Amino acid sequence: MLFFLGLSVWKIEDRRVQIIMLRLTQAFGILGVICMMMSAIFPINLFNIHSFWSSALYIMLSTAFIFSVAMLRYHQWVTRWLLLLGVLTAVLVIFMSFLQTVYVLEWITVFLFLSYVALLGIETKRVYFRV
């Protein structure tokens, strides 16, 4: 939650659309972490409720990542491969929804989720360390 709130440093004051993208990133990100908490409160033995929160978690976080990519595109110095990773992660969530019995796909998706979060955090520090 703090991670998404901290992304406010990427705001460009005079770019209204960029600010909207940033706020949508934060809104969907925060909804995603709430869904994560709910999926822990309702474990997998309560299958239907857990499935709902788990699906919502992946949808919310991947949507947040897509908006974050759109928001970061306004910054020319952000490395392009990081944006590609964000898009790839979201695309993988779509694949996962069609291939629900391929367990390993969930592990790869979570690995990419964590990688994107860590790398975006590092990029935030790297870019703004120069300012």
Place this chain on the structure above:
Amino acid sequence: MKKNQNISFITGILVVLFYSAFTLLAVSRYPLLYSPTSNWLSDLGNPQTIHKGQFFITLGLSQQPCC
């Protein structure tokens, strides 16, 4: 500005560390055969498969919103 910049950096790293650590702990305490090719991550938090690892995955997922 400087403070906000560090929040995303620190929490980004913490999320990865906590999530990985608690997942590994839960896997190490899972009583049945556990494999990424035949189990969901959520299986680690199943209280019906009574094991000590369930506590770790629940704790790991519950603390993520703090970051």
